[in-house]
Amino acid sequence: MRHLEITPVAPFEFERSLDFLGRFEPTAGEQVIRDGSVWKAFRTGGQTVGMRVRSTGTPEEPRLLVKTTGPVETDKAASLFVRRWLSTDDDLTGFYRIADEDRDMAPVVERLRGLHQVRFPSPFENAAWAVLAQRIPMKVARRMKQALVERYGDRVEMDGRELWAFPEPSDMAGASEAEIQPLLNNERRSRAVAAVAQAFNEVDEQWLRTAPILEVEQWLLAIHGIGTWSAAFVLFRGLGRIERMPITKMMLGAARDVYGPTMTQEEAERLAERYGEWQGYWTMYAMVGSP
Structure with missing residues (x-):
């Protein structure tokens, strides 16, 4: 070692x-x-x-x-x-500069200063999770994910610990919907996972990280099973694209915890615009800092 x-x-x-x-x-x-x-x-x-x-x-x-x-x-x-x-x-210098002048966000940032985003281990894993976890209990989605890991991933022992690794796209490139179905016992999700694996195996991951964000979003939306929320999720948590973040119902709730219960969707969107390229971090700090 x-x-x-x-x-x-x-x-x-x-x-x-x-x-x-x-x-x-x-x-x-x-x-x-x-x-x-x-x-x-x-x-x-x-x-x-x-x-x-x-x-x-x-x-x-x-x-x-x-x-x-x-x-x-x-x-x-x-x-x-x-x-x-x-x-x-x-x-995060630019983010902290804006947040320190934001009366409501400043205390949250002071409490969490030094927190960097923790991403999914890979954008492929993030996208696979996004299609697995749609509208089902978390524990069910996690069982499905583990089934994929055990079939297509691998494990290694270190310091007396068994560590499992999620597969690379190439590990699943030839996996069909029919092959995945017995693992997930769900036709719709099997089709989506197969589509995600094929798409990520064929794309240049560096392009996903550096191309204009709207182009990458459109590429994600073209994958079967990936919708608007899932695309935003992968852009932020999988690729670290922090410059844009739609205000979902959950995010609006977090913003209200910070700025007050009367904040509207439009007000939250205007505030996000104020943070410019740091919208993702503004959202993350609001969510992590919520009670």
């Missing part, structure tokens, strides 16, 4: 990331969190890599130490995985 170092953009509070991971139901139980560390596995280039991530710095001088099980040729992928997963490269 080898060790890699990552230097996040300050302020970065690793404990806040761990706390979020412990409460984020779509990936609950898919990593091990203990004694200030998180153990996680991921797939890259057909290989399964286990890692342990812990902080060796402070919020103002952050540093992460990553121990990895993978061969040396996976080191670059492991470092990039952690940086994207924990959004360590996000410089």
